[in-house]
Amino acid sequence: MNFEPLFTIAKAKGLEAIQVYLEQDGKLDLEVFKGNLEKHEMADTAVLSIQAIYKGKMGKLRTEVIDLDLAEQWVDELIASASLIESKDEVFIYEGSDHYESVEGLRQEALENLSIEKKIAMVHALDDKIRQKDSRIDISQTFYGQVRKRVLIQNSKGLKLEKDVNNAILGAQVVARENDDSRSAFDYIQSNDLGDFNLDDIANQCVEKAVSQLGAQSVPSGTYEVVLKNSASASLLHAHVSMFSAESVQKGMSKLVDKLGETIADEAINIVDDPFRKKSAKSGAFDDEGVPTSYKAMVSNGKLTTYMHNLKTAKKADTSSTGNGFKGGISPTNFYIEAGKTSYDEAVQSLDKGLVITDLQGTHAGCNPISGDFSLQASGYLVEKGKIVQPVALITVAGNYLSLLKDVTAICDDLKMNFGFIGSPSLKIKSLVVSGS
Amino acid sequence: MLDKSLIERIINKALDSRADFAEVFIEDKKSSSITLQSNTVENAVNNHVHGTGIRVAKGHNSVYGYTNSDKEEDLLALAEDLAKSFPGERVRETITLGELTRGESHAIKRMPNTVAMQEKVAIVKRANEAARSYSDEIKQVSASYMDYVQDVIIASSESIYVADQRVRTRLGIHSVASDGKDMQSGFNGPGGHYGFEFYETFSVEEAAKEAARIAVTMLHADECPSGTMPVIIDNGFGGVIFHEACGHSLEATSVAKNASVFSGKKGEKIATPIVTAIDDGTIENAWGSANYDDEGRKQKRRVLIKDGVLTSYMVDHLNGLRMNESSTGSGRRESYRYQPTSRMSNTYIDNGDSTFDEIIQNTEYGLYAKKMGGGSVNPSTGDFNFAVMEGYLVKNGKIEEAVKGATLVGTGKDALLKVDMVGNNLLRAQGMCGSVSGSIPTDVGQPTIRVSSMTVGGRKGASS
Numbered sequence: 024m025n026f027e028p029l030f031t032i033a034k035a036k037g038l039e040a041i042q043v044y045l046e047q048d049g050k051l052d053l054e055v056f057k058g059n060l061e062k063h064e065m066a067d068t069a070v071l072s073i074q075a076i077y078k079g080k081m082g083k084l085r086t087e088v089i090d091l092d093l094a095e096q097w098v099d100e101l102i103a104s105a106s107l108i109e110s111k112d113e114v115f116i117y118e119g120s121d122h123y124e125s126v127e128g129l130r131q132e133a134l135e136n137l138s139i140e141k142k143i144a145m146v147h148a149l150d151d152k153i154r155q156k157d158s159r160i161d162i163s164q165t166f167y168g169q170v171r172k173r174v175l176i177q178n179s180k181g182l183k184l185e186k187d188v189n190n191a192i193l194g195a196q197v198v199a200r201e202n203d204d205s206r207s208a209f210d211y212i213q214s215n216d217l218g219d220f221n222l223d224d225i226a227n228q229c230v231e232k233a234v235s236q237l238g239a240q241s242v243p244s245g246t247y248e249v250v251l252k253n254s255a256s257a258s259l260l261h262a263h264v265s266m267f268s269a270e271s272v273q274k275g276m277s278k279l280v281d282k283l284g285e286t287i288a289d290e291a292i293n294i295v296d297d298p299f300r301k302k303s304a305k306s307g308a309f310d311d312e313g314v315p316t317s318y319k320a321m322v323s324n325g326k327l328t329t330y331m332h333n334l335k336t337a338k339k340a341d342t343s344s345t346g347n348g349f350k351g352g353i354s355p356t357n358f359y360i361e362a363g364k365t366s367y368d369e370a371v372q373s374l375d376k377g378l379v380i381t382d383l384q385g386t387h388a389g390c391n392p393i394s395g396d397f398s399l400q401a402s403g404y405l406v407e408k409g410k411i412v413q414p415v416a417l418i419t420v421a422g423n424y425l426s427l428l429k430d431v432t433a434i435c436d437d438l439k440m441n442f443g444f445i446g447s448p449s450l451k452i453k454s455l456v457v458s459g460s
Numbered sequence: 461m462l463d464k465s466l467i468e469r470i471i472n473k474a475l476d477s478r479a480d481f482a483e484v485f486i487e488d489k490k491s492s493s494i495t496l497q498s499n500t501v502e503n504a505v506n507n508h509v510h511g512t513g514i515r516v517a518k519g520h521n522s523v524y525g526y527t528n529s530d531k532e533e534d535l536l537a538l539a540e541d542l543a544k545s546f547p548g549e550r551v552r553e554t555i556t557l558g559e560l561t562r563g564e565s566h567a568i569k570r571m572p573n574t575v576a577m578q579e580k581v582a583i584v585k586r587a588n589e590a591a592r593s594y595s596d597e598i599k600q601v602s603a604s605y606m607d608y609v610q611d612v613i614i615a616s617s618e619s620i621y622v623a624d625q626r627v628r629t630r631l632g633i634h635s636v637a638s639d640g641k642d643m644q645s646g647f648n649g650p651g652g653h654y655g656f657e658f659y660e661t662f663s664v665e666e667a668a669k670e671a672a673r674i675a676v677t678m679l680h681a682d683e684c685p686s687g688t689m690p691v692i693i694d695n696g697f698g699g700v701i702f703h704e705a706c707g708h709s710l711e712a713t714s715v716a717k718n719a720s721v722f723s724g725k726k727g728e729k730i731a732t733p734i735v736t737a738i739d740d741g742t743i744e745n746a747w748g749s750a751n752y753d754d755e756g757r758k759q760k761r762r763v764l765i766k767d768g769v770l771t772s773y774m775v776d777h778l779n780g781l782r783m784n785e786s787s788t789g790s791g792r793r794e795s796y797r798y799q800p801t802s803r804m805s806n807t808y809i810d811n812g813d814s815t816f817d818e819i820i821q822n823t824e825y826g827l828y829a830k831k832m833g834g835g836s837v838n839p840s841t842g843d844f845n846f847a848v849m850e851g852y853l854v855k856n857g858k859i860e861e862a863v864k865g866a867t868l869v870g871t872g873k874d875a876l877l878k879v880d881m882v883g884n885n886l887l888r889a890q891g892m893c894g895s896v897s898g899s900i901p902t903d904v905g906q907p908t909i910r911v912s913s914m915t916v917g918g919r920k921g922a923s924s
Contacts, residue, residue, distance in 0.1 A: 056717060061543060063523040065538075067799065068511065072530075086508040087528040099505055107577055109500040162719055198719065198841075205841055241915070244686050258815065274498065275600055276636065278643075351503075385845040388834030389867055393636065393643050398867040400845035400916050419686070419867045419917025458686030458869075458917035 029094040030179040033075060036098050039205035040116040041075035042178035044311060045089070049135075049171040053143055055150045056164045059142060066251070066338035073097060074116070077105035081114040082086070083351070088095045099215040115334040119182040120315045123146035123302045123308040126299055129188040131215040135171060136161075142167050145193065145220065152226040153195055157234050161200035168192045170304065176313045184313055190304035193220045199233035206236035206416070213440065214302040234379065235404070239416035241459040242405055248377035250370045252403070255383045256447035259397070260360065262390035264445060267321055268353040269336035276393050278425060282327050288428035291363060298346065298356035305444040309346065313334045316356060325429075331355060359446035363434025370433050370451045378457065379403045379411070380420060395424040403456075420458040427452055461486050462512065464557055466532060467615045470557050473539040474516040475617060478548035481517040481778075482539075482555075483616035486755065487796040491608035492572065496584040498600070504577065513796040516542040520781045524799040555617050563624040563751020566744060570656040572607040572629065580605050582646060583631060583659055591635045594672035597679060599643075600636040603668070605629075606741035607656070614756035618777070620787025622756045628747065628901060629658050630890065633668045637675035644681075644864065645736075646674025646831075646849065650820045651890040651901065652747045674831055674850045675868035677911055679860050684851060684866035684918030690817055690826035691868060691914040692854065697832050699904035702737060702809050704837045705844040705872035710739075710764050710879035712779035712802040721842040721873050722770060734812050737765040739774055741789065741805030742809070747890040748805040748902040755791035755800050762788050764807075765876075776802040794898020801897045810906030816908050819881045820855040827866060827916050828852040834891075835868075842872040867917040875911055883908035 026043045033041040047069045052063035072085045075098070082105030084097060149165040167190040176184045194211025210229040212220055251259070271277035279287065288294075298316035300306050309315055312334055320328050332340065333348030347353050371379055384400040391397065398421040404411040433451035438445035462470075467484050489509040495502055511528035512535060523545045525538045542805050584603040591601040607629040615621045630651030637644050648671040651774035693701055706722075714720040722730060731737075741759030743749050750759050755777050762772050775783065776791035779802055791800035821829065833847030848866040852859045888905030 026608065061521070062799075064799070065523075065525045065539075067527045067529070067534075068797070083503070084507070085505065087506055087510045089528075103577065104504045104506065107501055107504040107581055110500075110502045111499075111500070140509070149755065162717070207838055207841060275638075276643075357644045384838070384843070385834075385836045385847070385867075388836065388847040389845060393645060396865055396919070398847070398865050398919065400843065400867065400869050400917075417869055417871075417915060419845070419915070420871050421686070421865065421867070421917055421919040434613065455920055456686070458915065460688070460915075 024175070026177050029097065030089055031446070032094050033098050033179065036102065037077065038098065038101065039076040040179050041073065042116045042176065044072040045175040046070050047173045047357045051142070051169045053138065053146050054166040055146045055148040056202055057162065058150060059382045060438055073101060076114055076116060077102050079114065080105040080108040115312070116178050116180060116311045117182060117334060118180040119313060123315050124299060126306055126308050128301060128417050129186065130171065131189060133217055134169065134189050134191055134215050149193065149195055149222045149225060152222055153197055153230055156226055156230040157199065158257045159199045159234055159237065160197055160230060161205065162198040163195060165195040169183040172304065178437055182313050184309050186307050188307065190215045193225065195225055195229050195235045197229045199237055201237045206233050206239060208232035208236065216302055219302070236402060236414045236416065239402060239414035241417045242378070242415050242457065243460055244369060244458045246375055246454045247457050249455045250374060250377065250379045251287065251450045251452055252379060252381040253435070253437050253447055253449045254441065255380050256450050257439060257445055258383055258386050259424065260447050261441060261443055261445040262386040262397070263392050264355055264358060265392045265397060266395065267331055269330035269340060270353045272330055273336055273339055278395050279327060285327055286325045287327045287425060288301040288322055288325045289431040290432060291434055292322055292428055293320060293327050294322035294359070295320050296347070296355050296358045297360060298330065300357040301359050303444055307372060310348045311350060312344070312348035314344045314346045314348060319345060342445050353366060355445065357440065357444045359438060359440060360448060362436045362438040362448045365435050367435045367437050370435055370449060371406055371411070373451070374406040375408060377406050378415060379406055397422060397424060418457050420455045420457050422455050430454065461488060461611065461613055463532065464659040466535070468555060468557055470514060470535050470539045471615065471617055471670050473513060473536050474543050475552045475555065476550055476689070477514045477543035478551055479518050479543060479649040480551050481617055483515040483755065485612065485796050486613040487511060489610040491606065493604060493606040494580055494584055495592070495602065495604045496588055497602040501581055501584070509795055511796040513801055514539055514634040516546065517778060518546045520778045522778055522799065526796050529585050530912055539710050552617060557615055558619065558623040561622045562748065563622065565751050566653045566749055567700055568627045568655040571633045572609060572627065572655055575656040579656065579787070583664055587631060587633050587668040589603050590668035591633055591672040594669045595637065597637045597676050598635050598640060598672050599638045602634045603658040604632040614752065614754065616756060617745060620756035624659045624750060624752045624754050626653065626750050627655050627665045628653050629655065630767045631664065631667065633671040635672040635675040637679040639679055642679060644678035646678065648673045649890055651747045653747060653749050656835045666870045677850055678864045681862035681864040683920040684827070684863035685920045686918040688913055688915050690910060690912055690917060691916065692823060692825055692826060692828045692908060693832065693912045694828070694830045695883065695906055695908050696887040697887065697904060698829065699906035700891065701834060701846060701875070701903040703804065703807055703893070703902070703905060704835045704846065704868070705842065705875050707804050707807050708837050708895070709842055709872055710773050711804070712773050712783060713775050714777035716782040725770050728770055730873060731765055731768040732879050733768040734764055735768050735876060735879050736763070736810040737808070738763055738810055739804050743806050746806045746888065746903050753789045753791045754793045755787065757787050757789040757791065759805065760789040770777055774802045774804060776800055792897060792900050798831055803895060803897060803900055804893060804902050806903035808886060808888055808903070808907070809882065809907065809909060811884045811886045811907050814881045814883050816883055816885055819883055819908055820854060820859060822881065823854045823910065824856060826923040829866070829868065830855045837872065845869050846870060863918065865919050869915040870919055875914065879909050879910045880912045881910040
């Protein structure tokens with residue numbers, strides 16, 4: 024699509040600069056439940072977001088009716104929107120950079136070329152493997168989701184960038200049942216490389232997790248040493264990632280304000296934001312503002328080294344954008360705690376009396392990303408003298424995320440990325456307050 | 461919006477297969493939102509959602525596709541692609557749609573597109589000023605205004621051809637209080653199936669002060685002790701406990717798959733006899749109301765639990781086939797991008813006999829959860845968790861000190877059987893409910909209730 028006619032009208036009506044962001048998505052979603060193909064969805068959509076500067080203010084609109092005959096109406100709406108803005112913050116439409124990293128392999132055509140029938144067969148095969156694994160598996164739900172995303176950013180300052188990415192996720196949710204007790208578990212692989220979808224791995228992981236939780240009991244309330252499993256740690260990091268956003272910091276909504284250069288975590292902790300990570304849908308050479316992305320250490324040996332910036336927050340802080348301007352705000356790309364050297368098994372064996380937390384529920388409500396306080400429903404295992412002695416459920420763990428990062432005593436080698444491309448290895452934590460029986 | 465003959469052609473193209481059901485959901489939704497933060501209007505955005513979803517099924521097996529193209533060839537090609545999942549001889553006769561029926565309830569007095577943007581801006585400014593004036597400790601306020609007009613046409617091979625217009629608006633106030641060391645926040649978000657006249661039905665200032673009051677109260681609260689204790693959950697948004705712990709487990713989405721703790725329990729006692737619970741999508745101008753569900757069936761009032769006995773699930777068309785039950789008009793979805801499934805509308809525990817004072821006075825030691833935060837539930841196990849936004853300890857029948865950081869944990873079926881007092885002060889509050897068919901507006905509600913024993917998680921360690 025060519026948006027030059029829109030830019031011409033915009034200029035004639037007095038807009039100082041205008042930028043379009045066009046995203047076209049092709050999707051396929053499959054789900055097998057108890058052996059039946061329960062969900063089979065396909066979609067082709069396009070969404071156009073436009074922003075324009077009028078009298079120094081940014082007007083915005085979003086539309087799914089993408090028809091250049093509406094250009095004049097769009098420009099009027101943008102002017103109306105800009106006219107309401109009171110914020111004195113400087114606004115930006117980016118002229119582009121001399122250098123954009125060349126990121127290979129964002130789209131693997133083989134992923135799209137594999138026929139729908141074969142993908143359906145793959146989801147069925149995963150379901151079969153799971154149900155054959157253990158007779159206590161009562162419910163299995165397996166799924167495959169694939170997306171191809173094409174992005175065009177074009178503006179009146181001559182910037183024109185395009186990106187074409189694809190990615191898929193294959194996973195399963197299972198419920199194990201024994202007597203009157205049922206326990207669920209979830210596992211997945213996310214990649215754009217068909218070779219990565221190892222059905223046995225997913226089947227083993229989620230069956231083992233669900234079955235081993237059968238008979239889970241609460242434990243007495245108290246303070247416990249904890250191994251926080253990679254996926255649980257990732258979901259906790261995810262809930263607190265806004266702390267690292269310069270927007271939260273500048274608005275006084277992050278406890279990391281004024282902490283640059285200071286130790287905020289155990290000195291073994293390194294947290295990175297990596298836009299070039301392979302096989303990730305979040306990877307790319309530029310952000311939604313058209314700014315080049317960059318690999319950066321957020322926390323280096325426990326010290327906070329930078330916040331995530333977009334053009335606006337960078338200007339305020341007299342620094343450069345870190346290429347984290349996404350969806351009108353600030354988001355990470357692939358954001359994770361770097362793996363350490365301890366194996367997960369070693370970490371568990373090193374607990375004299377403690378808990379392994381494999382799952383945290385309700386992180387959207389039970390975490391306060393401003394203060395870092397959290398109180399969450401958890402499940403996992405009780406460990407005594409290095410051995411798992413009992414599955415544990417219906418407990419809550421409570422603490423503060425920044426204190427937790429300082430209380431890390433070992434970092435495992437099992438980095439796992441979650442759905443939102445935020446990841447962590449398993450972490451051993453000195454102590455957490457547990458409320459149980 | 462697409463014309464009748466094109467809709468008929470899409471349906472018939474989809475039924476050119478062994479499929480026995482085809483449905484077209486056409487949506488055009490215009491929304492506007494304004495956000496204010498740090499005393500200034502920061503954002504004003506219009507959003508135009510426009511697209512069509514096509515669902516094709518054989519029995520309860522369905523395929524779904526959506527696009528935002530209005531082009532005949534794209535829509536027919538999608539219908540044909542979907543039909544390919546059910547190859548074989550056609551089983552349905554050619555479908556002809558009847559007359560289009562339009563929903564007439566939930567009248568709107570001031571359509572959002574007839575109200576000047578400046579008037580909408582004035583609402584967030586009033587909210588901001590009121591929240592800030594509550595206390596010097598309020599350091600940050602963000603206020604957001606949102607309205608939308610969603611026009612839908614729903615047509616299916618089940619003699620359905622209806623149009624509905626959902627007009628909704630909501631004000632959200634988020635306040636942050638700080639004393640320099642600690643920060644706490646409070647939220648309040650009134651909304652309804654209304655146009656701009658909504659803002660004449662309540663005091664914007666009072667709503668904003670409520671968000672500020674919670675933040676300031678929690679700033680001075682001690683950490684909540686942990687342990688097992690009676691929990692008194694207040695009216696209004698306290699109903700989120702029922703919504704999460706029981707409501708989701710009564711949706712056919714999980715019941716039909718036998719994945720709910722309440723599967724196969726109709727007619728059985730699942731709660732104490734003082735509990736009656738209702739899901740009512742017909743309440744005049746309520747946030748979760750509409751004329752039709754998103755499968756084109758009339759919204760209804762459903763009694764889910766009557767005097768402790770499970771009387772009805774919430775059922776959508778396809779899950780109904782699986783369960784051998786009729787739809788209860790509960791098929792809902794966020795937009796054309798989602799297949800509908802059974803969802804709640806305005807769900808509440810009905811009034812009981814106790815007064816608020818009686819409930820407090822009869823509690824020797826426990827937690828009074830005055831304002832609930834969000835929560836979530838695992839529908840297969842019924843395990844739930846809720847954050848308490850504003851809580852107090854109750855000692856010897858009196859409300860004592862405020863406590864922060866509490867989480868309530870339990871399972872839905874146990875909690876229902878432990879409700880031992882139900883108040884007479886029913887109140888509803890608004891929320892957004894996220895599930896498989898997207899994020900939809902729902903009311904939660906209840907009078908003040910007491911659960912005789914619940915696990916309370918807090919940072920203060922075990923209570924003595």
